[in-house]
Amino acid sequence: MTDVSDIPDPASRPGPRPGGRSARIQAAVHAAVRELQDDAGREGLTVPAIASRAGVTASTIYRRWGDLGRLLADVAVEQLWPETPPADEGSFEADLRAWLEQYVDEMTSVPGRAMLRDLLGTQDHAMAGKCLTFCTQQIDVIRERALDRGEHPVPTIDIIDGVIAPVMFRIVFANATPVPEDVDRWTRTALQPR
Template sequence: MTMPSTPRPGGRSARIQAAVHQAVRELQKEQERAELTVPAIANRADVTPSTIYRRWGDLAQLLADVAIEQLQPDQPPADTGSLQGDLRAWLIEYFEEMSSAPGRAMLRDVLGTPGHANAGKCDGFLRQQIEAINERALARQEVPIDPEKVIQIVVAPLLYRILFANDTPTTQAVEALFERLTMPTKT
């Protein structure tokens, strides 16, 4: 079951989505994950459990939906004055977030659901942020960087460490991989 990704603002559907998402975020802070149930979420959001099942299918899909909303960037990466500076600062911040307990839980929620839609959105958010950095670089007459290289050389190895090696990459670890990126030279 899929839900419309952008319910009409102000409509009943949008109000239900907002109330249910808020209930999940509140309950996630208050209790252990194993205690998070659809009836408890429904009760907090003041909807019926069947409303949640009808709209999201199951708890896993609902949690993935909330995680995706939280992973969606709400602003472009900080402007430090150069492509290299922007990229370094954004990568350090991104991996601080992803290796935190809430970041790990979001990744788990996104990767634990069948189908590709949720994980694909994470990939899209990353590329969107790199593109924003590239657009600013172009405006500064800098040569943009290939987003695929950033993902292959820096992002993928760090996500592997977080996901498979339970590692919390330090700033130094992020910078060590960042140094492997050959920065485009000015034309």
């Protein structure tokens, strides 16, 4: 069973996060979800099992998340939260390509696809919006770096529309893994100045 006192406080991460007891409960419940998935797969994910593993009551989970689907989407969003800034490879294009390679690998992995299913399985559109925010923030970091170097990078939205959108379409709607040649072509097209 997860000991709430052993879990790092998510409030220490950048961005808005609940503080104090609320943060500890969220961390314990999220950890319980991940542990149960590792131990018993998706079949082991029930609100009572998660509550027991997290050391909270089921009513706490229902009060905070409403249902299992929203809880799983919340865990997925947290797992998508970038741990580090994008690598600095020396230029906007090199930074972007390195980040895109990692992004595509993560999103097409088995855990990545499971996270996407969890996000799409909820009616809470704010969860999907958070994913777009994380992605946009990472590209913005790459752009800011490029601007500091005197480069003239394309707007973030061009990368979102030109590369991220077709990548996600292939993963979510075509249930396919975007091939590197396609990602390269989309990237070259998106990097063309308008």
